[in-house]
Amino acid sequence: MLAIAFYILAAVTVVSGALVITARNPVHSVLFLILAFFSAAGLFVLMGAEFLAMLLVVVYVGAVAVLFLFVVMMLDVDFTKLRQGFANYLPIGMVVGILLLIELIMISSAVAQRGAAAGKSPQVYGAEMSNIEAIGRVLYTDYVYVFQAAGLVLLVAMIGAIVLTLQHRTYVKRQDIHTQVTRRRKDAVAIVKVKTGEGIKE
Protein backbone atom coordinates (compact mmCIF):
# COMPACT_ATOMS: atom_id res chain seq x y z
CA MET A 1 0.00 0.00 0.00
CA LEU A 2 2.73 2.41 1.02
CA ALA A 3 4.73 1.62 -2.13
CA ILE A 4 1.69 2.17 -4.37
CA ALA A 5 0.95 5.50 -2.72
CA PHE A 6 4.59 6.51 -3.01
CA TYR A 7 4.83 5.71 -6.71
CA ILE A 8 1.57 7.49 -7.52
CA LEU A 9 2.58 10.62 -5.61
CA ALA A 10 6.14 10.59 -6.94
CA ALA A 11 4.95 10.14 -10.51
CA VAL A 12 2.46 13.00 -10.15
CA THR A 13 5.20 15.22 -8.69
CA VAL A 14 7.65 14.50 -11.49
CA VAL A 15 5.11 14.74 -14.32
CA SER A 16 3.59 17.97 -13.04
CA GLY A 17 7.10 19.34 -12.49
CA ALA A 18 7.89 18.62 -16.13
CA LEU A 19 4.60 20.19 -17.23
CA VAL A 20 5.46 23.38 -15.30
CA ILE A 21 8.19 24.15 -17.81
CA THR A 22 6.53 22.72 -20.92
CA ALA A 23 3.00 24.11 -20.55
CA ARG A 24 2.27 26.83 -23.11
CA ASN A 25 -0.01 28.85 -20.90
CA PRO A 26 1.77 30.48 -17.90
CA VAL A 27 -1.33 30.08 -15.72
CA HIS A 28 -1.33 26.36 -16.45
CA SER A 29 2.35 26.29 -15.45
CA VAL A 30 1.50 27.79 -12.05
CA LEU A 31 -1.38 25.36 -11.59
CA PHE A 32 0.95 22.43 -12.31
CA LEU A 33 3.46 23.92 -9.87
CA ILE A 34 0.73 23.90 -7.22
CA LEU A 35 -0.03 20.26 -8.03
CA ALA A 36 3.68 19.46 -7.66
CA PHE A 37 3.78 21.18 -4.23
CA PHE A 38 0.69 19.31 -3.15
CA SER A 39 1.98 15.87 -4.13
CA ALA A 40 5.32 16.69 -2.49
CA ALA A 41 3.33 17.34 0.68
CA GLY A 42 1.80 13.91 0.21
CA LEU A 43 5.31 12.42 0.04
CA PHE A 44 6.15 14.14 3.34
CA VAL A 45 3.10 12.51 4.92
CA LEU A 46 4.29 9.09 3.71
CA MET A 47 7.63 9.74 5.44
CA GLY A 48 5.81 10.46 8.70
CA ALA A 49 6.58 14.19 8.63
CA GLU A 50 2.97 15.34 8.75
CA PHE A 51 3.85 18.70 10.30
CA LEU A 52 6.21 19.59 7.44
CA ALA A 53 3.59 18.44 4.95
CA MET A 54 0.96 20.74 6.45
CA LEU A 55 3.43 23.63 6.55
CA LEU A 56 4.24 23.06 2.88
CA VAL A 57 0.55 23.21 2.01
CA VAL A 58 -0.23 26.22 4.24
CA VAL A 59 2.78 28.34 3.28
CA TYR A 60 3.59 27.43 -0.30
CA VAL A 61 0.27 26.29 -1.71
CA GLY A 62 -2.02 28.40 0.43
CA ALA A 63 -0.14 31.70 0.36
CA VAL A 64 2.91 31.92 -1.92
CA ALA A 65 1.37 30.17 -4.92
CA VAL A 66 -1.86 32.17 -4.59
CA LEU A 67 0.07 35.43 -4.93
CA PHE A 68 2.10 33.90 -7.75
CA LEU A 69 -1.05 32.89 -9.60
CA PHE A 70 -2.50 36.32 -8.88
CA VAL A 71 0.42 38.05 -10.62
CA VAL A 72 0.73 35.60 -13.52
CA MET A 73 -2.98 35.88 -14.31
CA MET A 74 -2.70 39.63 -14.70
CA LEU A 75 0.45 39.52 -16.82
CA ASP A 76 -0.01 39.54 -20.55
CA VAL A 77 2.77 37.17 -21.58
CA ASP A 78 3.25 36.65 -25.30
CA PHE A 79 5.00 33.33 -25.69
CA THR A 80 5.68 33.60 -29.41
CA LYS A 81 7.82 36.65 -28.70
CA LEU A 82 9.56 34.93 -25.81
CA ARG A 83 10.44 31.92 -27.94
CA GLN A 84 12.13 33.96 -30.65
CA GLY A 85 15.42 34.27 -28.78
CA PHE A 86 15.23 30.73 -27.46
CA ALA A 87 18.12 29.33 -29.57
CA ASN A 88 20.51 32.12 -28.53
CA TYR A 89 20.10 31.36 -24.83
CA LEU A 90 20.17 27.58 -25.25
CA PRO A 91 23.97 27.08 -24.72
CA ILE A 92 24.08 29.20 -21.54
CA GLY A 93 20.95 27.55 -20.28
CA MET A 94 22.39 24.11 -20.88
CA VAL A 95 25.63 24.97 -19.05
CA VAL A 96 23.68 26.19 -16.01
CA GLY A 97 21.40 23.16 -16.17
CA ILE A 98 24.30 20.71 -16.33
CA LEU A 99 26.06 22.43 -13.42
CA LEU A 100 22.88 22.19 -11.32
CA LEU A 101 22.49 18.52 -12.28
CA ILE A 102 26.09 17.73 -11.20
CA GLU A 103 25.58 19.51 -7.90
CA LEU A 104 22.33 17.64 -7.29
CA ILE A 105 24.01 14.29 -7.97
CA MET A 106 26.88 15.16 -5.64
CA ILE A 107 24.55 16.21 -2.84
CA SER A 108 22.29 13.20 -3.16
CA SER A 109 25.20 10.78 -3.26
CA ALA A 110 26.67 12.44 -0.17
CA VAL A 111 23.32 12.15 1.62
CA ALA A 112 22.94 8.52 0.57
CA GLN A 113 26.42 7.58 1.80
CA ARG A 114 26.91 9.62 4.92
CA GLY A 115 23.71 11.51 5.72
CA ALA A 116 20.27 10.61 7.02
CA ALA A 117 19.67 7.97 4.37
CA ALA A 118 22.69 5.96 5.55
CA GLY A 119 20.97 5.35 8.88
CA LYS A 120 23.04 7.92 10.71
CA SER A 121 20.10 10.19 11.38
CA PRO A 122 20.57 12.61 14.27
CA GLN A 123 19.17 11.90 17.70
CA VAL A 124 15.83 10.17 17.40
CA TYR A 125 13.27 11.11 20.00
CA GLY A 126 10.85 8.60 21.44
CA ALA A 127 8.04 7.34 19.27
CA GLU A 128 5.46 8.85 21.65
CA MET A 129 6.61 12.37 20.76
CA SER A 130 4.79 13.92 17.80
CA ASN A 131 6.98 15.52 15.20
CA ILE A 132 5.71 19.01 16.07
CA GLU A 133 7.25 18.59 19.54
CA ALA A 134 10.42 17.11 18.05
CA ILE A 135 10.86 20.00 15.63
CA GLY A 136 10.03 22.54 18.33
CA ARG A 137 12.61 21.09 20.67
CA VAL A 138 15.39 21.24 18.10
CA LEU A 139 14.36 24.63 16.75
CA TYR A 140 14.11 26.39 20.12
CA THR A 141 17.12 24.83 21.83
CA ASP A 142 20.03 23.91 19.54
CA TYR A 143 19.19 26.26 16.69
CA VAL A 144 17.45 29.10 18.50
CA TYR A 145 19.95 31.79 17.40
CA VAL A 146 19.85 30.65 13.77
CA PHE A 147 16.07 30.57 13.95
CA GLN A 148 15.89 34.11 15.33
CA ALA A 149 18.40 35.31 12.76
CA ALA A 150 16.28 33.83 9.96
CA GLY A 151 13.31 35.71 11.36
CA LEU A 152 15.32 38.95 11.37
CA VAL A 153 16.39 38.40 7.76
CA LEU A 154 12.75 38.00 6.78
CA LEU A 155 11.83 41.14 8.71
CA VAL A 156 14.55 43.14 6.93
CA ALA A 157 13.38 41.82 3.57
CA MET A 158 9.81 42.78 4.39
CA ILE A 159 10.73 46.30 5.50
CA GLY A 160 12.91 46.67 2.40
CA ALA A 161 10.03 45.72 0.14
CA ILE A 162 7.73 48.17 1.91
CA VAL A 163 10.28 51.01 1.68
CA LEU A 164 10.84 50.34 -2.02
CA THR A 165 7.17 50.36 -2.94
CA LEU A 166 5.69 52.88 -0.50
CA GLN A 167 4.69 56.14 -2.10
CA HIS A 168 3.24 59.05 -0.17
CA ARG A 169 0.69 60.42 -2.53
CA THR A 170 -0.74 63.59 -1.06
CA TYR A 171 -3.45 64.09 -3.65
CA VAL A 172 -5.28 60.88 -2.75
CA LYS A 173 -8.29 61.28 -0.47
CA ARG A 174 -8.16 58.71 2.31
CA GLN A 175 -10.78 57.68 4.80
CA ASP A 176 -9.84 58.44 8.40
CA ILE A 177 -12.31 56.46 10.44
CA HIS A 178 -11.29 58.13 13.70
CA THR A 179 -12.09 61.64 12.49
CA GLN A 180 -15.34 60.39 10.97
CA VAL A 181 -16.51 58.78 14.16
CA THR A 182 -15.41 61.59 16.49
CA ARG A 183 -17.01 64.30 14.35
CA ARG A 184 -19.69 66.16 16.27
CA ARG A 185 -22.57 68.30 15.18
CA LYS A 186 -20.97 71.58 16.24
CA ASP A 187 -17.92 70.88 14.05
CA ALA A 188 -20.04 70.55 10.97
CA VAL A 189 -23.15 72.67 11.35
CA ALA A 190 -23.41 76.41 11.97
CA ILE A 191 -26.73 78.14 12.31
CA VAL A 192 -26.67 81.63 10.86
CA LYS A 193 -29.41 84.19 10.93
CA VAL A 194 -29.56 85.59 7.42
CA LYS A 195 -30.79 89.11 6.94
CA THR A 196 -33.02 89.66 3.97
CA GLY A 197 -31.20 90.81 0.86
CA GLU A 198 -27.66 90.39 2.25
CA GLY A 199 -26.84 86.73 1.90
CA ILE A 200 -24.14 84.96 3.92
CA LYS A 201 -20.69 86.47 4.28
CA GLU A 202 -17.83 84.09 4.91
Place this chain on the structure above:
Amino acid sequence: MTDANFWAGPWGWTIITIGQALAVIVGVMVSLAFLLWGDRKVWAGVQMRKGPNVVGPFGLMQSFADFFKFVLKEVIIPAGADKPVFLIAPLLTFVLAFMSWAVIPFAPGWVVSNINVGILYLFAISSLGVYGIIMGGWASNSKYPFLGGLRSAAQMVSYEVSLGFIIITVVLLAGSMNLSDIVNKQAGGIWNWNFLGGGGLLGLGIIKLPVMFGMMVMFYISALAETNRPPFDLPEAESELVAGYQVEYSSTPYLLFMIGEYANIVLMCAMITILFFGGWQSPIPMDSIIAPGTLAYTLISLGWFIVKVVFWFIMFAIAKAIVPRYRYDQLMRLGWKVFLPLSLVAVVIIAAYQVFGGNFA
Protein backbone atom coordinates in the same frame (compact mmCIF):
# COMPACT_ATOMS: atom_id res chain seq x y z
CA MET B 1 -13.80 -13.50 5.01
CA THR B 2 -15.27 -13.58 8.49
CA ASP B 3 -11.82 -13.49 10.04
CA ALA B 4 -11.62 -10.82 12.75
CA ASN B 5 -8.14 -9.88 11.59
CA PHE B 6 -9.51 -8.86 8.22
CA TRP B 7 -10.91 -5.60 9.61
CA ALA B 8 -7.55 -4.82 11.22
CA GLY B 9 -5.66 -5.50 7.98
CA PRO B 10 -5.00 -2.93 5.25
CA TRP B 11 -8.00 -3.87 3.08
CA GLY B 12 -10.43 -4.00 5.97
CA TRP B 13 -9.10 -0.66 7.19
CA THR B 14 -9.58 0.85 3.74
CA ILE B 15 -13.17 -0.39 3.53
CA ILE B 16 -14.02 0.88 7.02
CA THR B 17 -12.47 4.28 6.34
CA ILE B 18 -14.25 4.66 3.02
CA GLY B 19 -17.50 3.71 4.74
CA GLN B 20 -16.92 6.32 7.46
CA ALA B 21 -16.03 8.97 4.90
CA LEU B 22 -19.19 8.19 2.92
CA ALA B 23 -21.29 8.37 6.08
CA VAL B 24 -19.82 11.79 6.92
CA ILE B 25 -20.26 13.11 3.37
CA VAL B 26 -23.85 11.92 3.08
CA GLY B 27 -24.66 13.23 6.56
CA VAL B 28 -23.16 16.63 5.80
CA MET B 29 -24.89 16.80 2.40
CA VAL B 30 -28.33 16.03 3.83
CA SER B 31 -27.89 18.49 6.69
CA LEU B 32 -26.69 21.08 4.16
CA ALA B 33 -30.00 20.76 2.33
CA PHE B 34 -31.93 21.69 5.47
CA LEU B 35 -29.40 24.31 6.62
CA LEU B 36 -29.73 26.01 3.23
CA TRP B 37 -33.48 26.04 3.71
CA GLY B 38 -32.95 27.42 7.23
CA ASP B 39 -30.63 30.10 5.87
CA ARG B 40 -33.30 31.26 3.44
CA LYS B 41 -35.99 31.13 6.13
CA VAL B 42 -33.93 33.28 8.52
CA TRP B 43 -33.16 35.70 5.74
CA ALA B 44 -36.84 35.85 4.79
CA GLY B 45 -37.88 36.26 8.41
CA VAL B 46 -35.63 39.30 8.87
CA GLN B 47 -37.12 40.86 5.77
CA MET B 48 -40.70 39.96 6.83
CA ARG B 49 -41.22 37.58 3.93
CA LYS B 50 -42.39 33.99 4.10
CA GLY B 51 -39.43 32.39 2.37
CA PRO B 52 -39.62 28.96 0.72
CA ASN B 53 -42.92 27.38 1.80
CA VAL B 54 -44.31 25.50 -1.19
CA VAL B 55 -42.36 22.24 -1.64
CA GLY B 56 -43.16 19.83 1.18
CA PRO B 57 -44.27 20.76 4.73
CA PHE B 58 -42.99 24.27 5.59
CA GLY B 59 -41.09 24.14 2.28
CA LEU B 60 -38.62 21.68 3.81
CA MET B 61 -38.08 19.92 0.48
CA GLN B 62 -37.14 23.16 -1.32
CA SER B 63 -33.42 22.35 -1.44
CA PHE B 64 -34.09 18.96 -3.04
CA ALA B 65 -36.31 20.57 -5.67
CA ASP B 66 -33.53 23.09 -6.37
CA PHE B 67 -31.03 20.25 -6.60
CA PHE B 68 -32.98 18.49 -9.34
CA LYS B 69 -33.52 21.77 -11.15
CA PHE B 70 -29.77 22.45 -11.20
CA VAL B 71 -28.84 18.94 -12.29
CA LEU B 72 -31.38 18.76 -15.12
CA LYS B 73 -30.40 22.08 -16.72
CA GLU B 74 -27.97 22.35 -19.59
CA VAL B 75 -24.29 22.99 -18.82
CA ILE B 76 -23.19 26.07 -20.73
CA ILE B 77 -19.47 26.62 -21.26
CA PRO B 78 -18.46 30.01 -22.68
CA ALA B 79 -16.72 29.87 -26.07
CA GLY B 80 -13.58 31.65 -24.85
CA ALA B 81 -13.30 29.69 -21.64
CA ASP B 82 -10.35 27.52 -20.73
CA LYS B 83 -12.43 24.36 -20.67
CA PRO B 84 -10.41 22.02 -18.38
CA VAL B 85 -9.71 24.69 -15.77
CA PHE B 86 -13.30 25.94 -16.04
CA LEU B 87 -14.63 22.50 -15.14
CA ILE B 88 -11.97 21.61 -12.57
CA ALA B 89 -12.61 24.79 -10.53
CA PRO B 90 -16.07 23.87 -9.16
CA LEU B 91 -14.96 20.26 -8.62
CA LEU B 92 -11.99 21.50 -6.61
CA THR B 93 -14.17 23.74 -4.45
CA PHE B 94 -16.56 20.86 -3.82
CA VAL B 95 -13.89 18.24 -3.04
CA LEU B 96 -11.86 20.53 -0.76
CA ALA B 97 -14.98 21.56 1.14
CA PHE B 98 -15.66 17.93 2.01
CA MET B 99 -12.02 16.91 2.58
CA SER B 100 -11.88 19.03 5.73
CA TRP B 101 -14.67 17.08 7.39
CA ALA B 102 -12.35 14.08 7.75
CA VAL B 103 -10.77 15.44 10.93
CA ILE B 104 -13.85 16.95 12.59
CA PRO B 105 -14.69 15.09 15.82
CA PHE B 106 -18.50 14.87 15.97
CA ALA B 107 -18.71 13.04 19.30
CA PRO B 108 -16.24 11.26 21.60
CA GLY B 109 -14.38 8.86 19.30
CA TRP B 110 -16.49 9.73 16.28
CA VAL B 111 -13.87 11.05 13.91
CA VAL B 112 -12.74 9.59 10.59
CA SER B 113 -9.09 10.52 11.00
CA ASN B 114 -7.79 11.50 14.43
CA ILE B 115 -4.49 13.03 13.31
CA ASN B 116 -2.08 14.97 15.49
CA VAL B 117 -1.98 17.97 13.18
CA GLY B 118 -5.77 18.13 12.83
CA ILE B 119 -6.08 21.89 13.22
CA LEU B 120 -3.23 22.51 10.78
CA TYR B 121 -4.89 20.16 8.31
CA LEU B 122 -8.12 22.12 8.56
CA PHE B 123 -6.22 25.36 8.11
CA ALA B 124 -4.30 23.98 5.11
CA ILE B 125 -7.39 22.67 3.34
CA SER B 126 -9.37 25.85 3.94
CA SER B 127 -6.46 27.88 2.56
CA LEU B 128 -6.67 25.78 -0.61
CA GLY B 129 -10.33 26.72 -1.03
CA VAL B 130 -9.32 29.95 -2.74
CA TYR B 131 -8.08 28.04 -5.79
CA GLY B 132 -11.54 26.96 -6.87
CA ILE B 133 -12.69 30.56 -6.90
CA ILE B 134 -9.60 32.08 -8.52
CA MET B 135 -9.44 29.33 -11.18
CA GLY B 136 -13.14 29.70 -11.95
CA GLY B 137 -12.77 33.45 -12.23
CA TRP B 138 -9.82 33.23 -14.57
CA ALA B 139 -11.05 30.35 -16.75
CA SER B 140 -14.36 32.09 -17.48
CA ASN B 141 -12.43 34.53 -19.68
CA SER B 142 -14.73 37.35 -18.73
CA LYS B 143 -14.18 40.58 -16.82
CA TYR B 144 -16.58 40.33 -13.90
CA PRO B 145 -15.63 36.78 -12.91
CA PHE B 146 -11.96 37.72 -13.15
CA LEU B 147 -12.39 40.72 -10.88
CA GLY B 148 -14.36 38.55 -8.47
CA GLY B 149 -11.61 35.94 -8.45
CA LEU B 150 -8.90 38.51 -7.76
CA ARG B 151 -10.90 40.10 -4.96
CA SER B 152 -11.51 36.72 -3.43
CA ALA B 153 -7.83 35.75 -3.57
CA ALA B 154 -6.68 38.93 -1.83
CA GLN B 155 -9.46 38.75 0.74
CA MET B 156 -8.98 35.11 1.70
CA VAL B 157 -5.19 35.40 1.95
CA SER B 158 -5.56 38.48 4.18
CA TYR B 159 -7.99 36.93 6.61
CA GLU B 160 -6.16 33.62 6.78
CA VAL B 161 -3.32 35.41 8.57
CA SER B 162 -5.45 36.57 11.49
CA LEU B 163 -7.37 33.28 11.47
CA GLY B 164 -4.04 31.49 11.91
CA PHE B 165 -3.06 33.60 14.90
CA ILE B 166 -6.47 33.11 16.53
CA ILE B 167 -6.08 29.35 16.10
CA ILE B 168 -2.63 29.60 17.71
CA THR B 169 -4.16 31.08 20.88
CA VAL B 170 -6.44 28.04 21.16
CA VAL B 171 -3.55 25.67 20.43
CA LEU B 172 -1.55 27.38 23.19
CA LEU B 173 -4.40 26.89 25.65
CA ALA B 174 -4.94 23.26 24.72
CA GLY B 175 -1.27 22.38 24.27
CA SER B 176 -2.16 20.20 21.29
CA MET B 177 -3.09 20.45 17.63
CA ASN B 178 -5.28 17.36 17.83
CA LEU B 179 -8.93 18.43 17.60
CA SER B 180 -10.13 15.69 19.97
CA ASP B 181 -7.57 16.81 22.55
CA ILE B 182 -8.70 20.42 22.16
CA VAL B 183 -12.30 19.37 22.83
CA ASN B 184 -11.36 17.10 25.74
CA LYS B 185 -9.44 19.96 27.31
CA GLN B 186 -12.71 21.92 27.47
CA ALA B 187 -14.57 19.20 29.41
CA GLY B 188 -16.48 19.93 32.60
CA GLY B 189 -19.02 22.61 31.82
CA ILE B 190 -19.49 25.89 30.04
CA TRP B 191 -16.97 27.74 32.26
CA ASN B 192 -14.21 25.54 30.85
CA TRP B 193 -14.92 26.36 27.23
CA ASN B 194 -12.27 28.33 25.43
CA PHE B 195 -14.41 31.39 24.76
CA LEU B 196 -14.38 32.00 28.52
CA GLY B 197 -10.65 31.40 28.75
CA GLY B 198 -10.68 27.63 29.08
CA GLY B 199 -10.76 26.90 32.79
CA GLY B 200 -8.93 28.38 35.74
CA LEU B 201 -10.92 31.58 35.95
CA LEU B 202 -9.66 32.29 39.47
CA GLY B 203 -6.71 34.60 40.15
CA LEU B 204 -4.70 35.50 37.06
CA GLY B 205 -6.87 33.16 34.96
CA ILE B 206 -9.40 35.97 34.64
CA ILE B 207 -7.12 37.79 32.17
CA LYS B 208 -7.77 35.03 29.65
CA LEU B 209 -11.52 35.68 29.61
CA PRO B 210 -11.63 39.00 27.72
CA VAL B 211 -8.82 37.90 25.42
CA MET B 212 -10.42 34.62 24.43
CA PHE B 213 -13.90 36.11 24.14
CA GLY B 214 -12.46 38.71 21.78
CA MET B 215 -10.72 35.95 19.85
CA MET B 216 -14.04 34.15 19.43
CA VAL B 217 -15.70 37.30 18.03
CA MET B 218 -12.75 37.88 15.71
CA PHE B 219 -12.80 34.26 14.56
CA TYR B 220 -16.49 34.61 13.74
CA ILE B 221 -15.89 37.77 11.70
CA SER B 222 -12.81 36.32 9.98
CA ALA B 223 -14.81 33.19 9.17
CA LEU B 224 -17.43 35.38 7.49
CA ALA B 225 -14.67 36.95 5.39
CA GLU B 226 -12.97 33.64 4.68
CA THR B 227 -16.16 32.06 3.35
CA ASN B 228 -17.09 35.17 1.31
CA ARG B 229 -20.29 35.63 3.24
CA PRO B 230 -22.01 38.98 3.68
CA PRO B 231 -20.95 41.58 4.84
CA PHE B 232 -17.73 40.49 3.12
CA ASP B 233 -19.22 38.98 -0.04
CA LEU B 234 -17.27 41.32 -2.33
CA PRO B 235 -16.17 38.52 -4.71
CA GLU B 236 -19.80 38.08 -5.69
CA ALA B 237 -21.16 41.53 -4.95
CA GLU B 238 -24.32 41.70 -7.09
CA SER B 239 -24.37 45.46 -7.28
CA GLU B 240 -20.86 45.68 -8.74
CA LEU B 241 -19.84 42.34 -10.26
CA VAL B 242 -23.20 40.73 -11.15
CA ALA B 243 -22.30 37.45 -9.41
CA GLY B 244 -18.51 37.61 -9.35
CA TYR B 245 -16.68 34.42 -10.18
CA GLN B 246 -19.95 32.53 -10.68
CA VAL B 247 -21.27 34.64 -13.57
CA GLU B 248 -20.45 32.16 -16.33
CA TYR B 249 -21.41 29.05 -14.40
CA SER B 250 -24.67 27.22 -14.91
CA SER B 251 -26.43 24.06 -13.76
CA THR B 252 -24.27 21.37 -12.12
CA PRO B 253 -20.94 23.28 -12.01
CA TYR B 254 -22.78 26.15 -10.31
CA LEU B 255 -24.41 23.68 -7.95
CA LEU B 256 -20.98 22.31 -7.01
CA PHE B 257 -19.77 25.85 -6.25
CA MET B 258 -22.80 26.52 -4.11
CA ILE B 259 -22.62 23.25 -2.16
CA GLY B 260 -18.89 23.77 -1.64
CA GLU B 261 -19.51 27.27 -0.35
CA TYR B 262 -22.17 26.14 2.11
CA ALA B 263 -20.09 23.14 3.20
CA ASN B 264 -17.28 25.60 3.99
CA ILE B 265 -19.65 27.79 5.98
CA VAL B 266 -20.87 24.85 8.04
CA LEU B 267 -17.25 23.76 8.45
CA MET B 268 -16.39 27.18 9.87
CA CYS B 269 -19.35 26.82 12.28
CA ALA B 270 -17.97 23.43 13.32
CA MET B 271 -14.52 24.97 13.78
CA ILE B 272 -15.82 27.75 16.06
CA THR B 273 -17.73 25.08 17.98
CA ILE B 274 -14.65 22.92 18.44
CA LEU B 275 -12.17 25.72 19.13
CA PHE B 276 -14.25 27.97 21.38
CA PHE B 277 -17.54 26.29 22.29
CA GLY B 278 -16.32 23.00 23.66
CA GLY B 279 -17.15 20.79 20.69
CA TRP B 280 -19.38 17.94 21.81
CA GLN B 281 -19.11 18.86 25.53
CA SER B 282 -22.31 19.52 27.40
CA PRO B 283 -22.59 23.01 29.00
CA ILE B 284 -23.47 21.39 32.32
CA PRO B 285 -21.32 18.36 33.25
CA MET B 286 -23.40 15.25 32.51
CA ASP B 287 -20.86 12.58 33.43
CA SER B 288 -22.64 11.89 36.72
CA ILE B 289 -26.01 11.34 34.99
CA ILE B 290 -24.90 9.16 32.08
CA ALA B 291 -21.75 7.07 32.14
CA PRO B 292 -19.20 8.27 29.58
CA GLY B 293 -18.50 5.74 26.87
CA THR B 294 -22.05 4.44 26.54
CA LEU B 295 -23.93 4.85 23.28
CA ALA B 296 -26.46 7.21 24.86
CA TYR B 297 -23.63 9.45 26.06
CA THR B 298 -22.11 9.54 22.59
CA LEU B 299 -25.45 10.34 20.96
CA ILE B 300 -26.20 13.14 23.44
CA SER B 301 -22.71 14.53 22.79
CA LEU B 302 -23.40 14.41 19.07
CA GLY B 303 -26.65 16.26 19.77
CA TRP B 304 -24.78 19.01 21.63
CA PHE B 305 -22.33 19.32 18.74
CA ILE B 306 -25.17 19.66 16.22
CA VAL B 307 -27.00 22.20 18.39
CA LYS B 308 -23.88 24.37 18.63
CA VAL B 309 -23.15 24.14 14.91
CA VAL B 310 -26.74 25.10 14.10
CA PHE B 311 -26.50 28.02 16.54
CA TRP B 312 -23.44 29.35 14.73
CA PHE B 313 -25.04 28.75 11.36
CA ILE B 314 -27.98 30.90 12.45
CA MET B 315 -25.47 33.58 13.49
CA PHE B 316 -24.03 33.41 9.96
CA ALA B 317 -27.53 33.63 8.44
CA ILE B 318 -28.49 36.62 10.59
CA ALA B 319 -25.27 38.45 9.69
CA LYS B 320 -26.17 37.96 6.03
CA ALA B 321 -29.60 39.46 6.57
CA ILE B 322 -28.86 42.48 8.74
CA VAL B 323 -25.36 43.78 7.91
CA PRO B 324 -24.66 45.99 4.88
CA ARG B 325 -21.75 45.12 2.61
CA TYR B 326 -18.27 46.48 3.38
CA ARG B 327 -16.27 48.49 0.91
CA TYR B 328 -13.13 46.73 -0.30
CA ASP B 329 -10.61 49.12 1.29
CA GLN B 330 -12.52 48.91 4.58
CA LEU B 331 -12.32 45.14 4.40
CA MET B 332 -8.56 45.23 3.89
CA ARG B 333 -8.13 47.80 6.66
CA LEU B 334 -10.09 45.61 9.08
CA GLY B 335 -8.07 42.54 8.20
CA TRP B 336 -4.57 43.97 8.24
CA LYS B 337 -4.75 46.95 10.59
CA VAL B 338 -7.22 45.77 13.21
CA PHE B 339 -7.43 41.98 13.33
CA LEU B 340 -3.79 41.14 12.66
CA PRO B 341 -2.29 43.33 15.44
CA LEU B 342 -5.03 42.38 17.91
CA SER B 343 -4.59 38.66 17.32
CA LEU B 344 -0.79 39.01 17.59
CA VAL B 345 -1.19 40.75 20.96
CA ALA B 346 -3.58 38.01 22.04
CA VAL B 347 -1.02 35.34 21.11
CA VAL B 348 1.58 37.15 23.23
CA ILE B 349 -0.80 37.46 26.21
CA ILE B 350 -1.95 33.84 26.10
CA ALA B 351 1.60 32.55 25.60
CA ALA B 352 2.81 34.65 28.54
CA TYR B 353 -0.04 33.34 30.67
CA GLN B 354 0.76 29.75 29.75
CA VAL B 355 4.43 30.24 30.69
CA PHE B 356 4.19 32.51 33.77
CA GLY B 357 0.53 32.36 34.85
CA GLY B 358 0.86 29.06 36.65
CA ASN B 359 3.34 30.57 39.10
CA PHE B 360 0.84 33.05 40.50
CA ALA B 361 -2.54 31.38 40.14
